[in-house]
Amino acid sequence: MDESCGKCIPCRAGTVQMHHLLTKILDGKATLKDLQKLEELCDMVKNTSLCGLGQTAPNPVLSTLRFFRHEYLELLRPESAPAPVKSATTPEVSTHA
Amino acid sequence: MAAKTLTIDGKMVGAHEDQTILEAARDAGIKIPTLCHLEGLSDLGACRLCLVEVKGSNRLQPACAIKVAEGMEVQTHSERLQKYRRMILELLFAERNHVCAVCVSNGHCELQNLAIELGMDHVRFDYRFSGFDVDITHNRYGLDHNRCILCTRCVRVCNEVEGAHTWDVAGRGADARVITDLKQPWGEADSCTACGKCVMACPTGALFYKGSTVAEMERDRTRLEFIVTAREKKQWIV
Amino acid sequence: MAQRIEIDPVTRIEGHAKITIQLDDSGNVTDAHFHVTEFRGFERFCEGRPLWEMAGITARICGICPVSHLLASAKAGDAILAVDIPPAADQLRRLMNLGQIVQSHALSFFHLSAPDFLLGMDSPPATRNVFGLMASDPDLARAGIRLRQFGQEIIECLGGKKIHPAWAVPGGVRSALPEACRQKIKSKLPEARATTLTALSLFKKLIKQFKAEAQIFGNFPSLFMGLVGPDGSWEHYGGNLRFVDSGGNVIADQIPAARYREYIGEASEAQSYLKSPYYRPLGYPEGIYRVGPLARLNICSQIGTPLADLELSHFRECGNGSVTSSFFYHYARLIEILAAVEKIEAMIDNPELGSEWLRADAGINKLEGVGVSEAPRGTLLHHYQVDANGMVQKVNLIIATGQNNLAMNRTVAQIARHYVHGSKIQEGMLNRVEAGIRAFDPCLSCSTHAYGKMPLAIALIGPRGELVDTASTPV
Numbered sequence: 001m002d003e004s005c006g007k008c009i010p011c012r013a014g015t016v017q018m019h020h021l022l023t024k025i026l027d028g029k030a031t032l033k034d035l036q037k038l039e040e041l042c043d044m045v046k047n048t049s050l051c052g053l054g055q056t057a058p059n060p061v062l063s064t065l066r067f068f069r070h071e072y073l074e075l076l077r078p079e080s081a082p083a084p085v086k087s088a089t090t091p092e093v094s095t096h097a
Numbered sequence: 098m099a100a101k102t103l104t105i106d107g108k109m110v111g112a113h114e115d116q117t118i119l120e121a122a123r124d125a126g127i128k129i130p131t132l133c134h135l136e137g138l139s140d141l142g143a144c145r146l147c148l149v150e151v152k153g154s155n156r157l158q159p160a161c162a163i164k165v166a167e168g169m170e171v172q173t174h175s176e177r178l179q180k181y182r183r184m185i186l187e188l189l190f191a192e193r194n195h196v197c198a199v200c201v202s203n204g205h206c207e208l209q210n211l212a213i214e215l216g217m218d219h220v221r222f223d224y225r226f227s228g229f230d231v232d233i234t235h236n237r238y239g240l241d242h243n244r245c246i247l248c249t250r251c252v253r254v255c256n257e258v259e260g261a262h263t264w265d266v267a268g269r270g271a272d273a274r275v276i277t278d279l280k281q282p283w284g285e286a287d288s289c290t291a292c293g294k295c296v297m298a299c300p301t302g303a304l305f306y307k308g309s310t311v312a313e314m315e316r317d318r319t320r321l322e323f324i325v326t327a328r329e330k331k332q333w334i335v
Numbered sequence: 336m337a338q339r340i341e342i343d344p345v346t347r348i349e350g351h352a353k354i355t356i357q358l359d360d361s362g363n364v365t366d367a368h369f370h371v372t373e374f375r376g377f378e379r380f381c382e383g384r385p386l387w388e389m390a391g392i393t394a395r396i397c398g399i400c401p402v403s404h405l406l407a408s409a410k411a412g413d414a415i416l417a418v419d420i421p422p423a424a425d426q427l428r429r430l431m432n433l434g435q436i437v438q439s440h441a442l443s444f445f446h447l448s449a450p451d452f453l454l455g456m457d458s459p460p461a462t463r464n465v466f467g468l469m470a471s472d473p474d475l476a477r478a479g480i481r482l483r484q485f486g487q488e489i490i491e492c493l494g495g496k497k498i499h500p501a502w503a504v505p506g507g508v509r510s511a512l513p514e515a516c517r518q519k520i521k522s523k524l525p526e527a528r529a530t531t532l533t534a535l536s537l538f539k540k541l542i543k544q545f546k547a548e549a550q551i552f553g554n555f556p557s558l559f560m561g562l563v564g565p566d567g568s569w570e571h572y573g574g575n576l577r578f579v580d581s582g583g584n585v586i587a588d589q590i591p592a593a594r595y596r597e598y599i600g601e602a603s604e605a606q607s608y609l610k611s612p613y614y615r616p617l618g619y620p621e622g623i624y625r626v627g628p629l630a631r632l633n634i635c636s637q638i639g640t641p642l643a644d645l646e647l648s649h650f651r652e653c654g655n656g657s658v659t660s661s662f663f664y665h666y667a668r669l670i671e672i673l674a675a676v677e678k679i680e681a682m683i684d685n686p687e688l689g690s691e692w693l694r695a696d697a698g699i700n701k702l703e704g705v706g707v708s709e710a711p712r713g714t715l716l717h718h719y720q721v722d723a724n725g726m727v728q729k730v731n732l733i734i735a736t737g738q739n740n741l742a743m744n745r746t747v748a749q750i751a752r753h754y755v756h757g758s759k760i761q762e763g764m765l766n767r768v769e770a771g772i773r774a775f776d777p778c779l780s781c782s783t784h785a786y787g788k789m790p791l792a793i794a795l796i797g798p799r800g801e802l803v804d805t806a807s808t809p810v
């Protein structure tokens with residue numbers, strides 16, 4: 001999000017919120033709802049951003065969500081997540097393109 | 098001037114070749130939401146609210162910036178577009194501090210109107226509580242960064258219509274802010290002619306006439322339109 | 336502080352007004368505290384905002400008396416612009432404040448307090464409300480509701496919406512009274528007057544039955560403060576401050592709002608977030624004073640309208656010098672409705688109300704300003720400091736309920752002394768405490784919570800800070 005130029009809204013404000021949601025997940029404070037929000041947000045930022053930066057910024061999140069979804073799920077707040085399968089390492093996620 | 102025929106939302110529409118999709122749609126009575134676009138100013142496609150689906154293109158296109166083409170098939174209000182638009186508005190509301198109830202523009206704000214129109218009734222993202230400064234050093238106008246959506250209408254109107262080029266954008270990403278002259282207080286910006294065009298152009302409560310109280314900031318866009326028509330068409334229609 | 340921790344289980348009950356009562360070794364009540372909500376956040380919130388937004392922002396402080404904040408704020412703004420507002424604006428602001436007094440007092444009397452008087456303090460809570468009143472005296476209940484609407488309509492006619500009209504601005508007001516509204520208000524005046532007179536005569540009949548309450552409901556000497564006109568007459572918007580003691584002697588007079596600091600000190604108590612203002616020359620807590628309807632009638636020499644002045648002379652008979660029982664806040668409230676109705680009658684045909692000269696235009700000419708108005712519940716002060724551009728640097732607000740804070744505590748303690756024996760909260764205590772606090776009509780959201788029912792939680796605290804007994808009204 002430090003790379004966003006700030007001209008278009010999805011990239012300028014969207015990456016900030018992506019970062020915020022990811023931090024929330026890493027801190028173990030997120031719920032399943034936050035995860036869904038994150039996915040919707042990534043989809044929107046990808047499809048509406050003005051230039052290639054915003055259009056690709058969500059890719060790391062989207063692909064880690066596709067391949068390591070269980071790791072995200074494990075980090076959700078206990079009451080909202082499905083029972084953990086095994087303990088996992090923290091996923092390395094970045095909002096940068 | 099060649100005419101083009103296209104369909105917008107299934108409706109056959111005729112347009113001049115140099116018109117944008119937005120203009121063609123407006124002429125056909127189809128309203129596409131916009132924020133950064135303002136009649137008479139150049140377009141830059143920044144707010145992304147006017148995005149439409151054009152058949153044959155896998156990317157969404159900003160209607161304010163894309164010219165019409167023969168046989169174009171345009172969708173302006175699909176479920177997906179409306180959802181994106183709502184989310185863009187949510188991002189804007191969360192980005193800074195929009196407390197409509199105590200805002201000078203309450204009831205006369207384009208951002209607020211769009212939220213109502215598009216049914217954005219709550220913001221799911223956490224507010225960033227910007228807490229930026231308010232600049233009321235100018236003796237006639239004020240700027241509240243907390244309500245600015247960085248549409249740059251002020252930048253463009255000041256540069257393109259008034260010719261003063263007082264405004265610019267400094268910083269990037271979330272740190273971007275509109276600035277006057279070399280980032281000095283507005284009251285000390287020598288280039289400003291105090292013409293008030295930026296205040297007339299601003300869609301939100303970010304720019305206001307000093308002395309405005311809550312919900313009092315009604316903008317007179319017709320004056321801006323008058324100036325633009327006079328300049329471009331040499332017609333002085335009052 | 337240890338005591339505070341002990342009462343936590345009680346204070347946590349949401350939506351309840353919280354009361355703690357302190358006992359000594361022999362089980363006697365030594366002290367009582369009525370806990371009210373945080374207020375200072377708002378003052379901080381205003382810092383860094385342009386002066387012109389203040390009226391709109393502060394009107395949001397209180398959903399119950401936005402008009403009073405609006406007026407005090409606009410007056411503080413006038414002071415900073417250093418202007419005399421156009422005469423029409425002065426009249427229009429007065430009209431709005433009179434409307435506010437009518438609607439707020441009508442709510443307090445008919446909706447919240449009348450059920451206690453007419454149905455009896457110990458009648459079941461389920462029917463001791465405006466609906467119960469409706470069943471037993473439908474005409475009175477309906478007339479009361481209409482009287483409140485009448486006041487609200489005046490506010491609406493001027494401000495545009497019922498709640499939070501950001502209509503008064505530094506330098507004047509935003510719009511005049513439309514002719515159609517003038518007609519409407521005029522046509523409803525006779526009924527408003529009749530309703531008020533009926534309620535007054537009813538109340539006077541009831542006073543005799545409530546002799547006991549009048550004795551113990553916050554009946555103690557204190558000072559009284561409020562605005563008076565240049566000749567000492569009743570004021571609600573203009574004029575200067577006056578302090579009167581319980582003997583009815585004027586001890587400080589014609590104090591301009593700007594000098595309030597010389598006379599009013601503000602103490603903070605650990606138990607409450609609310610500041611407790613006191614009369615500075617006497618110190619804290621000896622300088623306890625009351626504001627609001629009772630105070631306004633105690634300090635004024637006359638009201639200036641025939642019927643209200645007649646009532647004022649009857650009211651004076653309830654005391655010796657000043658009327659000291661808080662029970663008579665109710666009586667004072669009714670007299671003030673009458674005064675407001677008469678004042679509206681007197682001004683409604685003034686062509687000024689339709690004037691186009693409404694707002695003085697000026698920049699910042701002073702860096703500090705104090706605005707004062709009489710809210711229905713008492714004197715309200717707004718004190719702002721701004722920079723040369725009009726950016727607000729510092730805000731101090733003195734609200735009516737804050738000024739009555741000490742008196743409310745004392746009232747609760749006094750009632751408790753009659754109803755607490757040993758270590759038990761006696762039957763009837765909750766109702767009495769509720770009614771005692773309600774006499775002040777405190778502007779807390781909980782005080783208007785539901786019709787006729789104030790959720791209360793009381794904790795009895797023993798000499799070593801231990802929780803002895805609790806009682807709370809069912810939600």
Ligand code: SF4
Nearest residue numbers: 195197200206301302
């Ligand atoms: S600028 Fe518009 S959206 Fe923002 S607070 Fe003001 S009225 Fe609301």
Ligand code: SF4
Nearest residue numbers: 255289290292293295
């Ligand atoms: S008032 Fe006119 S000259 Fe000054 S910044 Fe605004 S548009 Fe530019």
Ligand code: SF4
Nearest residue numbers: 245246248249251299
């Ligand atoms: S100040 Fe107003 S016109 Fe300028 S960028 Fe901000 S919102 Fe747009």
Ligand code: FES
Nearest residue numbers: 142144145147161
């Ligand atoms: S109006 Fe087209 S992108 Fe803003």
